[in-house]
Amino acid sequence: MSKAARTHGKPLDFARGRVELSHGSGGKASAQLIEELFQSAFANAFLDAQDDGAQLPLPALAPGQRLVIATDSHVVAPLLFPGGDIGCLAVHGTLNDVAMNGAQPLWLASAFIIEEGLPLADLRRIVASMAAAARAAGVPIVTGDTKVVERGKGDGVFITTTGVGVTYAGSEISARRAAPGDRILVSGTLGDHGVAVMSKRQNMDFATGVVSDTAALHGLVDALLRAVPDVHVLRDPTRGGLASTLNEIAQTAGVGMRLQEQALPVREEVRAACEFLGLDPLYCANEGKLIAICPPDVADTALCALRAHPLGRDAAIVGHVVEDRHCFVSLHTVFGGERMIDWLAGEQLPRIC
Amino acid sequence: MKYVDEFRDGARARALAALIHAQVQPARRYALMEFCGGHTHAISRYGVPGLLPDTIEYVHGPGCPVCVLPVGRIDQAIDLVREHGVILCTYADVMRVPASGRQSLMSLRADGGDARMVYSAADALRIAEENPTQQVVFFAIGFETTTPPTAVVIRRARERGIANFSVLCNHVLTPAAMRALLGDGAAAARIDGFIGPAHVSTVIGSAPYEFVPRDYAKPVVIAGFEPLDVMQATLLLLRQINAGEARVENEFTRAVSRDGNRIAQALVAEVFQMRPSFPWRGLGSVADSALAIRAAYGEFDAERRFDLVYREVADAKACECADILRGLKHPRHCKVFGSACTPEHPLGSCMVSSEGACAAYYSYGRWRERAAEATT
Numbered sequence: 192m193s194k195a196a197r198t199h200g201k202p203l204d205f206a207r208g209r210v211e212l213s214h215g216s217g218g219k220a221s222a223q224l225i226e227e228l229f230q231s232a233f234a235n236a237f238l239d240a241q242d243d244g245a246q247l248p249l250p251a252l253a254p255g256q257r258l259v260i261a262t263d264s265h266v267v268a269p270l271l272f273p274g275g276d277i278g279c280l281a282v283h284g285t286l287n288d289v290a291m292n293g294a295q296p297l298w299l300a301s302a303f304i305i306e307e308g309l310p311l312a313d314l315r316r317i318v319a320s321m322a323a324a325a326r327a328a329g330v331p332i333v334t335g336d337t338k339v340v341e342r343g344k345g346d347g348v349f350i351t352t353t354g355v356g357v358t359y360a361g362s363e364i365s366a367r368r369a370a371p372g373d374r375i376l377v378s379g380t381l382g383d384h385g386v387a388v389m390s391k392r393q394n395m396d397f398a399t400g401v402v403s404d405t406a407a408l409h410g411l412v413d414a415l416l417r418a419v420p421d422v423h424v425l426r427d428p429t430r431g432g433l434a435s436t437l438n439e440i441a442q443t444a445g446v447g448m449r450l451q452e453q454a455l456p457v458r459e460e461v462r463a464a465c466e467f468l469g470l471d472p473l474y475c476a477n478e479g480k481l482i483a484i485c486p487p488d489v490a491d492t493a494l495c496a497l498r499a500h501p502l503g504r505d506a507a508i509v510g511h512v513v514e515d516r517h518c519f520v521s522l523h524t525v526f527g528g529e530r531m532i533d534w535l536a537g538e539q540l541p542r543i544c
Numbered sequence: 545m546k547y548v549d550e551f552r553d554g555a556r557a558r559a560l561a562a563l564i565h566a567q568v569q570p571a572r573r574y575a576l577m578e579f580c581g582g583h584t585h586a587i588s589r590y591g592v593p594g595l596l597p598d599t600i601e602y603v604h605g606p607g608c609p610v611c612v613l614p615v616g617r618i619d620q621a622i623d624l625v626r627e628h629g630v631i632l633c634t635y636a637d638v639m640r641v642p643a644s645g646r647q648s649l650m651s652l653r654a655d656g657g658d659a660r661m662v663y664s665a666a667d668a669l670r671i672a673e674e675n676p677t678q679q680v681v682f683f684a685i686g687f688e689t690t691t692p693p694t695a696v697v698i699r700r701a702r703e704r705g706i707a708n709f710s711v712l713c714n715h716v717l718t719p720a721a722m723r724a725l726l727g728d729g730a731a732a733a734r735i736d737g738f739i740g741p742a743h744v745s746t747v748i749g750s751a752p753y754e755f756v757p758r759d760y761a762k763p764v765v766i767a768g769f770e771p772l773d774v775m776q777a778t779l780l781l782l783r784q785i786n787a788g789e790a791r792v793e794n795e796f797t798r799a800v801s802r803d804g805n806r807i808a809q810a811l812v813a814e815v816f817q818m819r820p821s822f823p824w825r826g827l828g829s830v831a832d833s834a835l836a837i838r839a840a841y842g843e844f845d846a847e848r849r850f851d852l853v854y855r856e857v858a859d860a861k862a863c864e865c866a867d868i869l870r871g872l873k874h875p876r877h878c879k880v881f882g883s884a885c886t887p888e889h890p891l892g893s894c895m896v897s898s899e900g901a902c903a904a905y906y907s908y909g910r911w912r913e914r915a916a917e918a919t920t
Contacts, residue, residue: 466548469898524554525553525554526552526591526592526771527554527558527594527595528590528591528593528594528595529594530588530908531909531910533887533906533907
């Protein structure tokens with residue numbers, strides 16, 4: 192900070208200041224924001240080099256190992272929600288996309304689109320949360336970009352992150368590999384993030400103890416793939432929830448799926464909130480859960496590996512893959528009936544009566 | 545969840561199913577109309593038909609608020625945003641209902657119009673208070689369940705002197721719709737009995753259905769929206785039908801009395817008056833079937849404030865919602881079901897709301913049909 196203050200005169204006023212258009216213009220104000228905020232928070236040698244990009248040491252790959260790149264844009268309202276904020280979400284979201292390719296993430300890049308007028312205090316809190324999430328994950332943010340758009344042309348801040356990683360030797364993870372007979376596992380309770388965020392939306396604002404499950408899952412994936420290298424599919428059921436993600440996989444692999452409602456882990460508070468709002472937890476977003484699909488003979492081993500990890504304590508085997516040329520996902524209800532779990536059409540909307 | 549799980553218990557469902565199987569007479573079929581979309585939703589979501597004999601058919605009724613709303617009323621809402629620049633607030637399901645010219649309130653938003661989804665009428669009033677320089681209109685829709693809350697906000701707007709708030713009232717009445725349905729020979733001939741509304745009945749009570757057995761000799765069993773409620777009501781209806789009886793029975797005694805909620809009724813009577821007639825999708829123009837805002841509260845009536853004119857708009861040609869809403873056709877008999885008309889691109893509003901027969905059947909039930917196709 193002392194160095195920044197010397198270069199730019201008056202330091203940024205994080206207590207009362209707001210983001211101005213000049214912070215994204217590429218001039219001195221931009222440089223000051225980058226130095227005093229991003230560089231100091233993300234602190235690593237790649238950023239300190241101050242080049243236009245990061246020059247990365249390519250790891251030696253074993254035969255069959257591949258590089259993975261994944262990118263994800265994060266837009267969420269409100270920016271701060273119970274259990275997290277857009278900053279840690281932007282780190283976790285992309286780390287998880289890399290991890291769901293059966294890869295260990297190595298580096299992250301981030302791009303900010305900030306709306307003029309965003310309080311610098313909010314931005315600092317978001318950036319600090321990103322930095323903490325990246326540090327905790329052991330994955331540095333090595334390059335980035337910042338743009339500022341006029342007031343009214345953004346929603347506070349949008350963050351795009353890109354992650355690069357390397358696949359585990361001996362693993363081949365792809366939705367195409369879901370095969371009849373495979374077991375479907377989830378790593379924990381469903382719908383927490385969706386309900387937590389919704390509880391703080393304008394017009395909703397209901398009191399609930401539910402907090403977002405936002406978390407980086409590469410540690411859990413590491414534990415799982417070490418125990419069961421032959422996992423066929425990994426996915427994180429984010430937007431659209433478990434229902435939409437399973438439909439995507441079923442469609443890609445040309446298979447059907449049968450789930451047991453009894454086996455689905457859903458928190459009591461989430462179930463109650465969904466019941467009250469007329470929503471379905473199976474369509475609510477998750478940000479710290481994964482779906483694993485693996486052959487039946489290793490399903491129990493996979494379950495034990497997940498449950499042994501702190502992020503997989505509530506893991507469960509929730510169903511199996513079947514042959515079905517219609518690629519339907521169906522659910523055996525606790526009630527004893529059978530119903531389809533369809534794609535989500537449009538947004539999930541509460542009912543009237 | 546206490547007080548909810550008890551009504552979704554698998555063991556109790558099997559026990560009830562056994563009683564229903566024992567009650568069914570082998571030679572006959574039973575067509576039971578569930579009036580409400582809430583029941584349609586429960587039946588589909590929990591897979592109730594899978595537990596029952598094939599000879600029991602649930603016929604979906606017109607009790608889905610957006611399904612019966614004529615396109616011309618949505619056009620009025622769109623005009624309010626387009627021509628008058630208002631902030632239009634409404635319940636979520638209304639947002640995707642197809643209006644004229646392939647528009648919807650959702651597509652209007654994409655074009656820059658300010659249409660907002662609210663969870664309660666009170667939210668719309670709050671938006672008006674927060675935007676004092678803009679006109680805010682609450683597009684009120686629903687049967688008797690959602691009418692008292694609309695009355696409450698109109699009164700509150702008066703008390704607080706909120707001059708930029710008004711209501712476009714589309715509240716409709718359940719008993720009038722049942723009478724219209726039974727007055728149609730084809731529909732009446734097809735239905736053996738009614739599963740009566742849950743939430744609506746908490747407000748109006750069970751007495752308003754008494755004309756159904758009296759004038760049309762059909763039994764009515766008022767039931768809650770949980771799957772065990774539906775099964776219990778099914779059993780009670782079968783008993784009446786088999787015994788040749790027709791009366792109003794109340795399965796939903798935990799919430800419904802004969803007289804209903806008198807306070808809510810008084811509130812509704814204070815703020816609203818009967819419209820001479822109102823257009824329904826499926827039922828056509830029905831006398832004494834909908835409410836308008838009384839002159840005493842006329843300043844909050846968007847129809848007066850903006851001089852709105854209602855223009856009738858024909859439904860999409862291929863859409864068979866009209867017959868489906870009267871129980872004459874099953875969604876699967878509609879030529880465009882699942883092809884030109886899907887929840888992503890609905891032609892008719894029965895495909896929009898999760899309470900709509902087509903959407904419920906599409907989302908939860910169509911695998912049954914395909915599976916049958918595959919094996920034959």
